[in-house]
Structure formats: structure tokens, C-alpha cells
Amino acid sequence: MRLRLMAIDFYFDFASPYGFIAAMQMQALTRPVRWHPFLLGAIYKAVGQSPLEHALKRDYVINVDAPRTARRIGLELKMPQGFPEHSLPPARAFYWIDQRDPTAAVAFAGDVYRKYRLQGRSTTDIEVVADCAVAVGFAREAVLAGVQSRETKERLAAENEAALRPRVFGSPFFIVDGEPFWGSDQIPFLNAAG
């Protein structure tokens, strides 16, 4: 007899619009969710994938499908000019916060993601990260130093490595009791899985 619901592992890159669309729906899941930000670039390099591949797919994703998918859940995406950029600052800050207060880390993830995808702020901008860390109770100087610490950098590198073990290769990606689900369109099926 299984006495508790399996947690859902939620993998995402802070630069990913579909990761954002997924993050905004995690409260609809009936199971606990473990948030795992990672760097798609590191994963793509490991598995041999190219991001967005060609102009047609890139245009479809950025200008048609991601905004349309967001509008279906009432959100108006604002993509920054430089998209896609790397997301090292928020990924590192997430794990620095997570080490100190895991609940605050999830709140931070939602806050920072909204700034990127609803306000069009850059994922490379450390000031956005600092503002959101302050909003969940941390001192600005502490988080600015924290994201540069060797411990934080090693933690993110280890998390990127760890994402490869359950064969994660995209964002968002979910693992439920060993079963993989790729894409925000899979969210309606997660509660019943496992």
C-alpha cells in the first residue's frame, strides 16, 4: 500500500517560455512538486541537440506558439529582444536560496520568471535576480556574493548533471514515478500519472 503521493520532478530553464507557462500552472497539481532549474545549453551540449534548430521553427515558437499557449491560460508573454539568452544568474540564485530556504526558492522562481516572461526582462540581468531575492527575504549583498560562490556554481553544475540521469532533454520536463513527460501540454496528464 502506497501511503503518499509521489512528488513530481519539474525541470526547466529560466529562459524557456514553455518552462514559464508550466511554472505558472504548478499550483494546479495535486502532488508536491520539486523544482529543478537547469541550463538547457548544458543539456543540449551533452545530448547533441541544437536549440530551435532553424528559422521556421524559431519563428513558430517565439512569434506564434509560445504566445498563443500562454494566452490560453490568460498570460501575455513579452519576449526580450535578445531571446534566447542564458539563464545562469537565476539558476544559480535559485540553488543558493534553496540551500537556505527551499520554500523561498520556489517563490523566487515564480517571481523572477514573471519578470522575464511578462515584463521582458533579461535572464542575464543580475539586478532582476537580486530584486527577487530581496523580495523573498534575503539581503541584496548576500545573494550577489552567493551566486558567485564556488559552492553555488558547483551545485548548479551538479544539478545539470543530475537532470541527465532521468534522461531530461527539454524544458519543461517532468518525471513522475520514473515516467517522463516533455512539454507544457503534458501538464493535464501529470496528476493521473505514476
Place this chain on the structure above:
Amino acid sequence: MRLRLMAIDFYFDFASPYGFIAAMQMQALTRPVRWHPFLLGAIYKAVGQSPLEHALKRDYVINVDAPRTARRIGLELKMPQGFPEHSLPPARAFYWIDQRDPTAAVAFAGDVYRKYRLQGRSTTDIEVVADCAVAVGFAREAVLAGVQSRETKERLAAENEAALRPRVFGSPFFIVDGEPFWGSDQIPFLNAAG
């Protein structure tokens, strides 16, 4: 005032499992559907895409997601050993039949697709194509000659070219009043589009 519903253009490769999953749901659409089989290989070559890209995505699509997506609509996929193979015979036969009887061509497409994806028959096998053409009223010898005719080959080449104009780059792909939709997960949104 618009007096009639816009047709939905449905692009697919007979080798594509998600194309099959889409084809089996076309009767749920409230608009007329125009079927456009094409060769993904030709499209991928034109736009610079690689099919299934890497082992992780390939394994996820073939062994996890395509069978699971099919089961959600009550179908049990059977993938042939050599998957993915080209689908020249059914694509050519479709257009040969379409030239003579467009309604029969759509019935043929459903029949032949079921043999590929539910019985695991090979998309390169001309006998499967001949059987299905006979089932919709054509003489075996006529279709076997027809798929080899210059006219049929040129028609398929022209259809592949034509698919690139509305920027189709995957299977299944839908165009509704100029709006592109990629993937079988988009079917629930097609009736309301355009």
C-alpha cells in the same frame, strides 16, 4: 459576412506516428479538412532540420510519448522494426487516387495509415498500398503503374514544395486561415481557430 467555414489544411507524413494520431481524429473537426501527405525528409532537407535529433528524444518519442498519446484516444501503436522509413509509396498513391477520386483518397489515407501504425506494416511496402487502393475501388495493376508514373512523381514533388510556402516544418501540421499549428496536441484548438 463569411458564409462558410474555412477549410483546415492537414499536412502529414505517412511514416509519422503523430501524423497517424492526428489522422484518426480528423472526423472530430467541424470544418472540412484538406489532406496533404508529404515527405518529411524533403521538408527537413529544405529547412535544415534533423529527424528525432538524438537518442534521448528518439527513445522518448518512439517508446514513451507516441504510444502513450495514441492510448489516450484508444489506439495501440505498433511501430515497425525499421522505423522511421520513407513513405514514398503511400504518398504517391494518395495523389494518384486524389487525381481520380478525392473522397477515395481520404479513405485510402486512413486505411493505409492504420496498417502502418496499428499493424506495424512498412511504409515502403508497395503491396500494402496496392491492397488499400483496391479496397477503395481501384484496380491493382492501375495503381501499381500509377505510383510509378511521371505525372504522380511530379505531383508529389509539387506538393512537397507547396507545403513549404505556409512554412510547414513538421508532421502533423495544420494551417487554419493562415494560422499555423504544429502537433497532434493542437487538434482541440483547431475548430475555434481562424
